[in-house]
Amino acid sequence: MSNKLNIAFVWHMHQPIYKDPITQEYIMPWVLLHGTKDYYDMAAILEEFPEIHQTFNMVPSLVEQIEEYASGTALDKFRTVAQKSAADLTDEERVFILTNFFHSNWENMIRPMARYWELLKKRGVSNSPDEIRASLRYYTESDFTDLQVLFNLVWIDPTLVEADEFLKGLRAKGRGFTEKEKLCLLEKQVEIVGKILPKYADLMERGIIEVSTTPYFHPIMPLLFDSDSARTAMPHSTLPKNRFTHPEDVDTQIGLAVKSYTDTFGTAPVGMWPSEGSVSIDVLPMIASHGLKWIATDEEILSHTLKRPIRRDGSGNSCDSFLYRPYEFESEGNKLSIIFRDHTLSDLIGFDYAKMSPEAATDDFISRLGHIHNMVDNPEAHIVSIILDGENAWETYANDGRDFLTCLYTRLTNDNRFRSVTVSEFLNATEHKDKLEWIWPGSWIGHDFHVWIGHHEDNTAWDYIFEARRTLVEYVEEVEREEAAGADSGEIEKKRGAIKAAWTSIYAAEGSDWFWWYGDEHSSMNDSDFDTLFRQYVKSVYTNIGAPAPISLDIPIISAEKGIRPISTPTVYLDPVIDGEMTNYFEWLASGELHRGFKGSSMHKEIETGFLIDYIAYGFSKERLFFRLDYMDEKLPYDKEWKLHISLISPVELRIEAVVNGPEAVFTVMKRTEEDGQWATEAIVHEIASKNVVEMAIPLNLLTGTEEAKELHLFIDIDAGKDGILRWPSKGFYIFDVPDENFELENWIV
Known part of the structure; x- marks a missing residue:
């Protein structure tokens, strides 16, 4: 043995599924881009290690999309605007490119390409529509051609780039690309995607x-x-109205x-x-x-x-x-x-x-x-x-x-x-x-189904599918009665085709991905796109069978702003020394942790960290709320002034403005006046220190007001000056549970 x-x-x-069932257009490009960056090379690398045997789980709806891209027939919104000559781009298309063509990991995919990084800095870190539109005047025709090329080039696996003389030459060239080179690159994408399924086979x-x-x-x-x-x-969740x-x-x-x-x-x-x-x-x-x-x-x-x-x-x-x-x-x-x-x-x-x-x-x-x-x-x-x-x-x-x-x-x-x-x-x-005679009902996230059901957004989506499915079944029964009564066979066949298409839309709407983005747990740069796609699939059930779609399907399900809970929460009271240093290993060990993106999100976000801050920890004592902000690796900006804004939404409305200038730091607590609604200083607090990290302590009584608050709702802006402002979380706000008298008892770990 x-x-x-x-x-x-x-x-x-x-x-x-990124394909709009009504327009037949792919509204997001991730099948194509992951196809050129991940799907092929993840399997192909094993040819170098023949003793490493592995299993690849291929979702059929992904296979269907790969096949369409490989055939060259996929109508892709991103690809269409990339194919267009930069000279012919409309202002709306230019805004679309500046909004979407930096959806690559900034540190590992954009920064290594000097020209790509240069084009990003010209736009700035904000993804605000107004700011992007204002930045149009800084971009030349050549800038847009380069951006069309670089976005698609960095989404090709480096090994594939190195093995292809044309792609390798593009990467070495780095800038000043021609329209001919761009179109050749886009054809290379189709070529790579076409190799995926044959390689797996x-x-x-x-x-x-x-x-x-x-x-x-x-x-x-x-x-x-x-x-x-x-x-x-x-057991205590609210489930959809219709079982x-x-x-x-x-x-x-x-x-x-x-x-x-x-x-x-x-x-x-x-x-x-x-x-x-x-x-x-x-x-x-x-x-x-x-x-x-x-x-x-x-x-x-x-x-x-x-x-x-x-x-x-x-x-x-x-x-x-x-x-x-x-x-x-x-x-x-x-x-x-x-x-x-x-x-x-x-x-x-x-x-x-x-x-x-x-x-x-x-x-x-x-x-x-x-x-x-x-x-x-x-x-x-x-x-x-x-x-x-x-x-x-x-x-x-x-x-x-x-x-x-x-x-x-x-x-x-x-x-x-x-x-x-x-x-x-x-x-x-x-x-x-x-x-095993039995198995617990649940998923790989929290051994339950909370991501996909229980939130009012999830439940609304389930009820929409329920109603559409019921309407479809009633239509099927009506067609069966018509057929039994001797209706025209050609007309019946036409209706059966419509029924088949409607069922496909039902099955697509049943996919887990729509529910992933509904609720409080996850978010991406494309939440509204997913919401629109889901409603389009449900709506297409009705349009396929000639039934009027409910007006509600034209109204977004998703909330504009979401409250999210931190990826990890404090487990005991903290008592850190506010000195700007990690005084000892234990002082922040039991802290909570904040992420810019929503926890567990795996879709493409603009950036996970700012130009300055890489990590934010938080925690409580009985009287104070603490924050620790860690600089990105190799970035200790002692000669740089930057600002931190903490906006408290509830239970009271406050703004905390901290100015950090090297080792000097101070923060001000501001509150709206009842007279004119302007921000006025409530308190100047010196419990902040900046050295290797930034540490600060905020009196809880300033944050909770006179009420016995159970939660704090807030978001944080890191103002890096000319590098722009980055918000934590990227959208929505954090929900902090305020500790009560049972806090440490409930979190005690033996």
Whole structure:
């Protein structure tokens, strides 16, 4: 026995449906851009490491979009404006380019290209429509040609650029591009996307990868089966007005996925990643009935199913081997194997290792695998499942993650403690699987469904689908009655075509992505676009069958401003020394953490950090609210004056204005006067210090007023002078829970 621990990477490849069902235009370009930057090279790199076997989960609706781009027939709003000669661009198109063609990671994709960075600085960091329109006068025709080229060029994987003489030459040239070069670049994009699916098929044939699938339009299957399944994990949530119970839609979505996979790869799929890892006891038999042999979901689902916590040490290493065992569910003679995702290992790759050198990140990862190898009694019978988005993390890594993956795959190849396997390779070689009679209903986020149901925006969307579906079913029944009465066969056939198109719109509207952006949990630069697309799909149900669409479908569901909770919250009272330094390791250890983007958001945001501030921590004592602001790496602007504005919305309206000038700092608390509504100084506070970090303490009684406030609602602006102003969060406001007398008791960790 080799005693090797099995390591299974499952890269989940997915993008929402970006095609407007009415105009047939792609309103966002991310399938194309991830196609040139991620989908091809993530698989192709394995040819350099033939012993590293992996699983790629390809969502059928993504495959459909890839195929359309590969055919060259996709009508893409971004591509249309990129193809147009810069000399012929209208002002509206120029505004569109300046608004959207900097949607690349600023540090890793824009800054390394001097010309691209120059063009961004000319626009400034603000994405305000008024400011962008005002900046038009600074841009020349040549600027717009270069911007059209650079945006599309940086979204091609560096390895592919290096291997192609034309692309390599463009990158070396850097500026002054011609229209001919631009159009050739756009053709190269189509060429690259056309290689994606053949490469996957080739690697599958050679046994290097396995390709799994997901229900066609990426729906949350348990909620389609019965929306009340959310109540197990969310007993106090408000659910939609209409209970959604359509197991037949689950069956259809799985069936469409199996057909798509078979048409694409010439064989039926064996494995499935349920959309968002969402499972319930209702959907497992249905999955198995379609011939699928395995699924995967998150460790928290296993923990709640077995009613056993997954213990971890202070470094996040699991102390329980049962997480790494394969499990099996059986229904009507169909056996379905289930593996469970190691949450920590997956998230380290997705969110943390980008901040480390490839060598340090790999050392940490291999060390954690070594811990598991030593912990389990028989490594051969165990599998470590690392499951995460296969495309969204890499723009935060240097060199598109290539250096990290090369380092990691080299170490895994050379370490005889580990075997990198496809999921099916492991399961086919493993006879014993622990039996499951039941499974907890939930997803890979918080072991519940709160992201997709329960918020009034989510619930509104569910009710819109319910009503549209009911209208469609009534129309189907009417057509069936007409056919039975001997109606014209040609007319009936025409109506059946309309019905088929309407059902496709229903299934597309059932996709999880619309609900991802509804509610308080997530946001992107494109929230309104997603909202519009969802309503277009629901509206197209009505238009296909000639029924009037409700007026409500013309009104945005999404709220203009959202309150979001920090990605992590304080666990105990803090008592930091306000000296501008990390006085000791423990003074901020229990603090909360703020992110500019909404937590867990994986879509494309303009920027994650400002030109100055990289990180903001916060916490409370019984009398004060504390903030710590960390500068970006290698940026300690002792000679630079900048400003911090904290705007409190509730329970009282306040503005806190801090001026930082090197080591000198002071802040002023301002309040509107009742007489004329102007801002006036309420207090000047000196509890602020600036050295290696900026620390400040604000008296709570200034923030809560006379009321016994339970929450603070606020947002923060970092004013970097000529570099512009950046807002935290990028939209909406933070919600801080004000500690009460039970705060430390509730957060006590044994």
